[in-house]
Amino acid sequence: MNAFQQFFFDLSEEHPRWNFIFFYDPVQTERVLSGLWMTIQLSVVCVILSVLIGLVGAWLQGAHSRLVRAVVQGYIQFFRNTPPLIQLLFFYFALGQFTPTYSPDGWLEVPIISNVGWAIISLSFFAGAFNVEIFRAGIEAVPESTREAAESLGMNRLQAFIYVVFPLAFRVSLPALNNNLVNLVKTTTQALAIAVPELLYQMVSIYNDYSTAQNACMVVLFVVYIGLVGILVTGMNAWERAARVPGYGQ
Amino acid sequence: MPANSWTPDQPIVAIHDLHKSFGALEVLKGVSLEVMKGEVICIIGPSGSGKSTLIRCINALNPVDSGSILVEGQEVNDPAVDKLALRKKVGMVFQQYNLFPHKTALQNVMMAPLKVLKQPRGEVEKRARALLTRVNLEGKEDSYPGELSGGQQQRVAIARSLAMNPDVMLFDEVTAALDPETVKEVLVAIKDLAQSGMTCILVTHEMGFAREVADHIYFTDRGVIVEHGPPATFFTESSDPRTREFLSQIL
Ligand SMILES: Nc1ncnc2c1ncn2[C@@H]1O[C@H](COP(=O)(O)OP(=O)(O)O)[C@@H](O)[C@H]1O
Ligand SMILES: [Mg+2]
Numbered sequence: 475m476n477a478f479q480q481f482f483f484d485l486s487e488e489h490p491r492w493n494f495i496f497f498y499d500p501v502q503t504e505r506v507l508s509g510l511w512m513t514i515q516l517s518v519v520c521v522i523l524s525v526l527i528g529l530v531g532a533w534l535q536g537a538h539s540r541l542v543r544a545v546v547q548g549y550i551q552f553f554r555n556t557p558p559l560i561q562l563l564f565f566y567f568a569l570g571q572f573t574p575t576y577s578p579d580g581w582l583e584v585p586i587i588s589n590v591g592w593a594i595i596s597l598s599f600f601a602g603a604f605n606v607e608i609f610r611a612g613i614e615a616v617p618e619s620t621r622e623a624a625e626s627l628g629m630n631r632l633q634a635f636i637y638v639v640f641p642l643a644f645r646v647s648l649p650a651l652n653n654n655l656v657n658l659v660k661t662t663t664q665a666l667a668i669a670v671p672e673l674l675y676q677m678v679s680i681y682n683d684y685s686t687a688q689n690a691c692m693v694v695l696f697v698v699y700i701g702l703v704g705i706l707v708t709g710m711n712a713w714e715r716a717a718r719v720p721g722y723g724q
Numbered sequence: 725m726p727a728n729s730w731t732p733d734q735p736i737v738a739i740h741d742l743h744k745s746f747g748a749l750e751v752l753k754g755v756s757l758e759v760m761k762g763e764v765i766c767i768i769g770p771s772g773s774g775k776s777t778l779i780r781c782i783n784a785l786n787p788v789d790s791g792s793i794l795v796e797g798q799e800v801n802d803p804a805v806d807k808l809a810l811r812k813k814v815g816m817v818f819q820q821y822n823l824f825p826h827k828t829a830l831q832n833v834m835m836a837p838l839k840v841l842k843q844p845r846g847e848v849e850k851r852a853r854a855l856l857t858r859v860n861l862e863g864k865e866d867s868y869p870g871e872l873s874g875g876q877q878q879r880v881a882i883a884r885s886l887a888m889n890p891d892v893m894l895f896d897e898v899t900a901a902l903d904p905e906t907v908k909e910v911l912v913a914i915k916d917l918a919q920s921g922m923t924c925i926l927v928t929h930e931m932g933f934a935r936e937v938a939d940h941i942y943f944t945d946r947g948v949i950v951e952h953g954p955p956a957t958f959f960t961e962s963s964d965p966r967t968r969e970f971l972s973q974i975l
Contacts (some may be wrong), residue, residue, distance in 0.1 A: 619818065624824070626783055626816040627888060628808050629839065645826070721824045
């Protein structure tokens with residue numbers, strides 16, 4: 475045992491309520507790290523997918539077809555007005571029944587979408603619904619006359635959107651997007667309910683096995699989420715600053 | 725008239741019996757006018773008489789109800805109109821400049837040639853810099869619109885439009901939002917353009933300027949062209965009472 479491990483081992487001997495077991499027991503360390511890694515992957519993938527869903531949804535909301543707009547609106551209402559935990563359970567247990575399975579070893583039947591897969595799908599659509607609204611508000615803030623100027627220069631609707639409307643809308647949307655992505659990162663903990671081995675899942679398993687580790691697990695959970703959200707917010711703020719244009723906005 | 729039969733001796737813009745309503749409000753009630761290549765025409769008239777609507781119809785920003793607009797022989801009043809082909813021929817400058825606020829002056833000018841015409845960057849940049857110099861904005865290439873005065877922004881807008889190499893330029897009260905000190909610098913840029921042979925259709929309240937640069941002046945009121953003529957006779961010999969009243973107010 476090195477000095478660091480020794481310190482936490484001694485601490486747990488002296489104060490049994492503060493058993494930071496994962497700081498001296500390599501097996502538990504491994505569980506925490508794998509949980510953290512899963513949380514990071516889940517967060518990054520869901521952030522990216524939810525932003526893409528937001529973009530596509532906001533674009534489709536400007537479509538000519540009333541049907542397309544109604545479908546997008548229905549999607550938003552469904553995901554915004556129901557709890558994400560129920561969405562996760564629904565995707566995994568209800569939809570999961572109908573997805574095809576395959577058999578890698580000839581014995582076990584494995585569904586092609588794993589619980590991690592369902593968590594990604596469900597959480598991305600959940601946060602994506604808010605992102606559609608956030609981007610749409612940004613798009614509505616871009617004056618019609620600016621879009622017309624782009625059109626009068628020969629741009630079609632897509633070009634005007636990509637080069638003019640969206641870059642301006644995005645700047646307006648950034649603060650609200652920032653909030654929603656923070657929420658998304660925190661909501662990834664609910665994947666616990668479908669046994670995705672992310673950080674909360676691992677921590678709960680650890681203190682189920684070692685009840686003296688409960689307080690320590692809580693502390694580490696708070697610290698890790700403060701850190702993760704801190705990184706996200708710092709990144710978003712840097713982006714906001716980099717996107718700031720002299721004489722535009724505040 | 726098929727598009728390819730147009731020759732430069734025919735009107736470059738020919739509008740015939742144009743009607744346009746917004747809901748129940750009929751804004752254009754049968755407007756006809758013709759512009760020859762290289763001509764500068766000014767449209768004047770009271771606010772709300774349909775001047776903006778008329779020139780917005782020319783580049784298909786407003787769909788029309790009936791009548792015909794031919795630009796180099798291409799019919800604009802056609803649901804299947806090739807808007808890109810039309811807008812390559814017709815440039816437009818707006819009262820509120822409508823620059824892209826997230827792009828520098830140079831990037832504003834370069835955007836359409838790069839993204840729409842897909843021309844090579846080096847060539848586009850060279851032309852864009854030359855255009856900015858032409859409108860007296862040397863040194864402002866890297867400024868954002870928010871860092872420029874109204875007059876400077878409007879000149880960037882003119883350069884941006886010219887970067888597409890249009891054959892006809894539309895100007896909709898482009899000095900109306902400007903401080904009096906900066907009006908002149910924009911008028912100078914337009915005059916330079918007009919004298920270089922660009923076909924220009926201008927909506928303006930600057931009568932002195934209209935008198936100086938226009939080949940022909942049209943007076944509109946309540947959706948019709950009341951009277952028109954070359955400036956020499958228009959300002960002194962106009963006969964319609966509506967024209968006389970408008971001129972007495974504005975001159
Ligand atoms: N998009 C629109 N929708 C409804 N009414 C409009 C629209 N654009 C212009 N109008 C109306 O059409 C009339 C003519 O407007 P406009 O062409 O802007 O006049 P001008 O440029 O001569 O001042 C005005 O009464 C105006 O309110
Ligand atoms: Mg007007």
